[in-house]
Amino acid sequence: MAKVIEKAQQEKEALISGSEAIAVACKLADVDVITAYPIRPYDTVMQYVAKLVANGELDCEYIVAESEHSQFEIVKHASAVGARVFCGSSGVGWMYAFEALTVTPALRIPMVAMVGNRALDDPGAFGVEHNDALAVRDLGWQLVWVDSAQEALDTALIAYRVAEDRRVFLPCAIACDGAFLTHSQSMVKIPPQEWVNAFLPPYNRGDLQLHPDNPITVAPQVNEDWLMELRKHNDEAMNRSRDVVIPEAYRDFERIFNRSYGNPFFEEYQTADADVVLVGMGTLSMPVKVAIRQMRKEGKKVGFVRLRWFRPFPAEQLAKTLSRFGAIGVIDRDFSFGAPYVSGVVATEIRAALYPVDKRPPLLDFISGLGGREVTVPDVRRMSDMLFAARAGTPQPLTTWVGVRE
Amino acid sequence: MGRLFAVEIVYRGIFQKNLAKNISRGIVLAAKHDGKIGISFGRYGDSPERNGIPAKSFAIIATDEETLQEGMAKYEPKETDISISVDDTLCKGVESWAWYGLQPINRLLKRGGTLIVTTMQDPDTIIGMSHRKDFPYQLALLRGIPSFSGLWVYKDDHTDVRILGAIAKVLPELLSLNAVELAIKEEWHDDLKVKSARKSFERVEMRVVAPSEGNPETPYSFELPKWQELREGLTIPGIPAGKAMTDPQTQQAGGFRPDRNPTFKKFSTRTMRPVVDFDTCVKCTLCWLQCPDSCFDVTPDALYDANMESCCGCGVCEAVCPVEHCITMVNETAFADNASQWEAWRKDKAGYQTWLQDKITHLPPREHGFRIRGQYEEEIKDLVKVGVVDTGGEKISEEVVTDPHESGAG
Numbered sequence: 001m002a003k004v005i006e007k008a009q010q011e012k013e014a015l016i017s018g019s020e021a022i023a024v025a026c027k028l029a030d031v032d033v034i035t036a037y038p039i040r041p042y043d044t045v046m047q048y049v050a051k052l053v054a055n056g057e058l059d060c061e062y063i064v065a066e067s068e069h070s071q072f073e074i075v076k077h078a079s080a081v082g083a084r085v086f087c088g089s090s091g092v093g094w095m096y097a098f099e100a101l102t103v104t105p106a107l108r109i110p111m112v113a114m115v116g117n118r119a120l121d122d123p124g125a126f127g128v129e130h131n132d133a134l135a136v137r138d139l140g141w142q143l144v145w146v147d148s149a150q151e152a153l154d155t156a157l158i159a160y161r162v163a164e165d166r167r168v169f170l171p172c173a174i175a176c177d178g179a180f181l182t183h184s185q186s187m188v189k190i191p192p193q194e195w196v197n198a199f200l201p202p203y204n205r206g207d208l209q210l211h212p213d214n215p216i217t218v219a220p221q222v223n224e225d226w227l228m229e230l231r232k233h234n235d236e237a238m239n240r241s242r243d244v245v246i247p248e249a250y251r252d253f254e255r256i257f258n259r260s261y262g263n264p265f266f267e268e269y270q271t272a273d274a275d276v277v278l279v280g281m282g283t284l285s286m287p288v289k290v291a292i293r294q295m296r297k298e299g300k301k302v303g304f305v306r307l308r309w310f311r312p313f314p315a316e317q318l319a320k321t322l323s324r325f326g327a328i329g330v331i332d333r334d335f336s337f338g339a340p341y342v343s344g345v346v347a348t349e350i351r352a353a354l355y356p357v358d359k360r361p362p363l364l365d366f367i368s369g370l371g372g373r374e375v376t377v378p379d380v381r382r383m384s385d386m387l388f389a390a391r392a393g394t395p396q397p398l399t400t401w402v403g404v405r406e
Numbered sequence: 407m408g409r410l411f412a413v414e415i416v417y418r419g420i421f422q423k424n425l426a427k428n429i430s431r432g433i434v435l436a437a438k439h440d441g442k443i444g445i446s447f448g449r450y451g452d453s454p455e456r457n458g459i460p461a462k463s464f465a466i467i468a469t470d471e472e473t474l475q476e477g478m479a480k481y482e483p484k485e486t487d488i489s490i491s492v493d494d495t496l497c498k499g500v501e502s503w504a505w506y507g508l509q510p511i512n513r514l515l516k517r518g519g520t521l522i523v524t525t526m527q528d529p530d531t532i533i534g535m536s537h538r539k540d541f542p543y544q545l546a547l548l549r550g551i552p553s554f555s556g557l558w559v560y561k562d563d564h565t566d567v568r569i570l571g572a573i574a575k576v577l578p579e580l581l582s583l584n585a586v587e588l589a590i591k592e593e594w595h596d597d598l599k600v601k602s603a604r605k606s607f608e609r610v611e612m613r614v615v616a617p618s619e620g621n622p623e624t625p626y627s628f629e630l631p632k633w634q635e636l637r638e639g640l641t642i643p644g645i646p647a648g649k650a651m652t653d654p655q656t657q658q659a660g661g662f663r664p665d666r667n668p669t670f671k672k673f674s675t676r677t678m679r680p681v682v683d684f685d686t687c688v689k690c691t692l693c694w695l696q697c698p699d700s701c702f703d704v705t706p707d708a709l710y711d712a713n714m715e716s717c718c719g720c721g722v723c724e725a726v727c728p729v730e731h732c733i734t735m736v737n738e739t740a741f742a743d744n745a746s747q748w749e750a751w752r753k754d755k756a757g758y759q760t761w762l763q764d765k766i767t768h769l770p771p772r773e774h775g776f777r778i779r780g781q782y783e784e785e786i787k788d789l790v791k792v793g794v795v796d797t798g799g800e801k802i803s804e805e806v807v808t809d810p811h812e813s814g815a816g
Contacts, residue, residue: 091440108639169639208639215644222483225505229633230640237638 006213012191018181019044021149022114022174022187025156026060027052028302032083033061033073039093040126041182042116046088049354068093072100072111077110080210080218083161084160084203087111090178091118092154094132103124103139104171105234107219108208109172110163112156117282118178119371127130127372128177130334134345140234142241143311144355145281149188152176154253154261157200161249164203167243170234177333179372180283191257199256217385255363265308265314268321270296274303276387277322279344284368284375288331293317293382302384307346315353322354326391329364332404335367341398344365362390367405368402379403408469410476411437411444411580412483413573415463415490416500419455422492422553426463428566433465435593436570439585442467443474445583449482451675452502456484458718459675460500467580485516488577490569493552494525495677495738497535499625504670507627510537511543511568518545520576520612524565526551527615527739534737538620546576547611548752552677564602567594571603572610583607628669652750660706670698676719678735680699680712681765684751684758686732690813693723693733703748711748734766741765 013069016024023045026034034048060080065071067160068089075085084391089097096114104111112390115133115267119125133143144159146152160171170252176182210218250264261267270286270292271277285306292302303319321329332344339348347365355361377400390396413433417426425671427448452461464482467529468474468758474663491497491511498509523532525547533545553565567590571660575584592601648664680693687709694702694710694783701716702723712723719738727733751758 106640207637208641217642217644219640223503225451225630226636229631230637232633233636233638309410 011189013187013193014190015185016149016188017044017183017185018146018152019114019116019183020185021153022156023048023052023303024188024190027058028191028193029157029160029200030083030212031058031060031086031088033075033373034086035063035065035074035406036087037065037071037089037093039068039090040116041118041120041176041178042088042090042093042114044116045114045184045236049086049117051084068097069100069117070163072097072104073112075111076100076104076107076109080107080112080205080208082205082209082211083204084164084245085111086113086115087220088116090116091132092121095120095135096305098135101141102139103219105194106230107233108169109171110160110165110203112159112163112168113171113173114156114215115173115175116178116182117175120176125371126178127370128179128282128333129372130175130332130345133175134334136149137311137345140238141311142168142170142238142309144172144296144309145175145176145307147181147283147285147306149181149184149186151261152181154257154259157247158249158253160203160318161200161252162241162245164201165241165245165249166183166204168237169208170237172243175282176275177283180286191272194293195256199252203257217394220303228260242309242314245310246312247280253378261308264319265307265317267308268305270301271303271321271325274325275299276327276329276384276391277303277330277386278303278329278380278383279307279322279346279350280333280373281310282333284331284333287375288315288380291377291384295381295384300361300384300388302387310346310349313353318350319353319357322350323357323359324359327361327387329366329385329387330363330386331366331368333369334364334368334390335376341365342397347399362387362396363398364390364396365399366402367399367404373403375403408473409474409475409579410469411442411467411488411577412477412486412514413465413467413488413490413580414483414486414493415465416496416511417461417492418457418496418552419452419461419520419556420457420544421554422552422556423455423461423480423557425492425553426461428554428556429492429569430463430465432566432570432571432589432593433467433581435588436585437465437467437573438531440582441587443471444468445474445478448664452718458677460496460502462500462502481567486514487516487580488520488522488573489515490522492565492569493677494523494527494532494535497523497532498621499537499736501670501672501674504630504667505630506670508625508671508673509627510539510625512543514537515539515543517541518543519610520546520571521615522546522548522572522576522610524548524550524569525739528797529611533615534579536615536620537617537625538617538622540617544576545613545615546572548572548606549609562599567599567603568606570712571606575602575607575610575634576612579653586647596778600623615780622649651703651705653752655752656706658706661708662702663703663713666702666713669717670720672718673714674740676717677738678719678721679714679717679738679741680721680723680733681736681762682710682712682747683729683732683734684709684748685755685764686729687808688729688732691780692726692727692728696722696726698722703746705748707747711746713746714744725732731766736765 001071067307075087084294117128119129135196148157163172252262334344341364415426430446434446437444449462456573457707466477497511555563570586574581574586650659651663699716702710721735724733724735
């Protein structure tokens with residue numbers, strides 16, 4: 001792959017935020033239709049996209065809708081006629097679009113959206129919580145969390161590749177933690193256009209494209225004789241995404257861009273010899289990694305698994321990996337009131353994933369960092385101490401709120 | 407397990423919805439007086455209902471709770487003791503939606519079951535419209551035209567209780583007449599309705615239908631595709647544009663016949679159909695333009711032939727036709743097939759005129775229910791007079807109970 005290494009010299013570096021990185025990915029993907037409606041922190045994307053359009057760097061239809069519902073409906077229809085689309089929102093804006101969000105995967109629309117994770121009102125709050133994006137987890141949306149601007153750019157390109165694959169045709173939301181990622185600028189390598197062209201084929205909707213030359217009816221009303229088969233289509237598409245298309249896309253990405261993400265579904269940090277492991281999504285990886293380095297100096301072997309793809313969920317791989325450790329601690333930047341063992345969403349999913357596994361280590365859930373509150377290094381150390389205690393056989397509460405004033 | 411009874415009521419959507427519900431509720435309420443329990447429900451797939459499209463209500467009755475659960479542990483009954491058609495044109499079959507196929511009116515009837523039909527037709531006409539069954543079943547006729555009395559804009563013609571009275575006659579194990587009378591008093595507080603039920607109990611006409619009788623055609627049906635065979639993305643391919651027609655006499659191609667939905671033929675969705683006098687047609691195009699279902703084929707000689715695969719029987723063509731008696735809507739019971747009128751006319755114009763005149767002269771026009779109290783009584787006298795109704799020497803008009811204080815109102 002000498003040719004690729006040679007090409008690596010053509011990458012440019014820029015100091016941009018996670019939101020701007022996604023806007024750059026839209027430009028590189030030559031997106032056809034973008035709709036926008038402002039809500040913080042997603043609005044940082046629409047501002048940067050608007051700038052790219054105004055500067056003549058991106059040639060696309062840029063439509064500012066009158067609400068999120070219309071915003072998502074417009075790109076849904078544009079995608080149905082064969083346009084590559086981008087959209088996004090945050091918090092209650094994403095919720096206001098919910099009807100459009102439910103029909104998008106049902107129609108097999110490969111929309112790519114950015115969710116700037118934000119706490120759901122009330123009370124009005126800007127900080128990060130993952131409940132907004134997680135609300136679509138049962139509907140056929142692919143959901144991926146990133147923790148750096150570079151990963152945001154790369155994942156946006158991968159998201160188009162996966163979503164627009166005929167074997168998938170399901171929308172993909174890239175979840176970016178509000179403030180920590182959307183508003184922090186860091187150095188990002190921007191790949192040259194030729195690499196992106198080699199990686200990302202044009203969107204071809206084929207026989208599903210709404211076009212006068214391909215007369216079809218989309219979304220008829222059906223009765224009980226039909227819906228189960230139609231749901232099964234989406235089930236199979238999601239499974240193909242997990243088993244075939246996502247791994248393929250990451251392999252090709254590594255080959256063409258010379259940048260590897262290892263296992264596409266989750267990142268492992270210092271897990272090789274770890275006695276206990278923490279699991280989480282998004283930018284909380286930063287304090288967790290710092291705390292792990294501190295603790296290792298003290299001889300406490302803690303590892304970290306950062307989950308990227310929540311849908312499709314890599315249950316078997318994750319269960320196999322996590323069952324190696326003496327105790328598992330899940331950090332949930334979300335809540336699910338009344339859920340089993342009053343845990344958060346991610347812990348509940350991981351418990352379910354571990355059920356068929358022979359060796360099930362103790363699993364503790366930590367609800368932390370809600371509403372953009374800092375997940376501190378001492379918080380992470382306290383969580384780890386509880387994991388060591390659980391590993392030693394001292395019973396621990398299954399769910400603990402960490403960082404709440406009490 | 408105790409004894410289980412299933413009754414279905416096949417009706418025209420919207421127009422007869424409340425009527426059907428009154429009947430299925432009435433069955434359950436009456437069965438209670440005989441010590442039985444039951445559940446009344448409509449087929450959920452029929453909702454939202456569409457005007458005139460066939461729909462179904464059901465009453466499941468059992469001697470005990472566990473037996474009732476046996477009958478209810480399914481979407482709808484697989485077999486019925488009684489099937490009821492409150493519009494005789496439904497005897498041609500039931501097509502509720504695409505892919506449903508044409509389901510015979512007596513499809514669910516079990517051995518020894520009874521088909522109850524409200525009709526002005528003679529038994530042979532009803533049997534001829536209904537598909538054959540492998541075993542004998544009973545036909546029970548109740549005199550009456552298709553009732554719209556469940557619609558609030560129409561007066562009550564007692565069809566609901568007359569059906570209950572008929573059930574007490576054909577299947578007394580399900581409902582006794584006494585139970586029917588008690589239930590009517592309790593539900594409607596109306597002695598006239600009790601009297602109507604009793605009269606229909608006495609006068610319902612019954613005969614056994616042999617396997618050799620009835621429409622011998624195999625109704626069209628579908629096997630629903632597996633999920634792997636279905637198109638993805640909730641998409642349905644469009645109906646192709648269509649092609650030219652062929653003149654049966656000259657073999658010349660011309661005109662235009664639009665392709666049509668192959669999975670919904672609408673044969674039984676109409677209660678009347680247009681018959682066209684091609685000799686008087688002035689080719690104004692209005693019927694073709696105004697038909698909401700694009701049912702008119704354009705013939706090579708630029709005439710307009712109503713295609714029975716897509717005609718819903720709405721009557722708009724008749725309303726817009728500027729030539730008197732050029733398009734006439736005729737009761738669907740008058741037709742034995744769905745063949746092209748234009749082809750028949752091309753083959754034999756004189757014979758077609760004879761057929762046409764017979765259709766539009768000797769058969770009762772379609773009536774959309776009752777507008778005034780007493781209308782039924784008036785109409786049935788007329789029908790008896792013109793010989794359409796065979797009374798067997800009995801004065802049928804007495805069957806209808808009319809409140810003397812309200813007669814003539816409206």
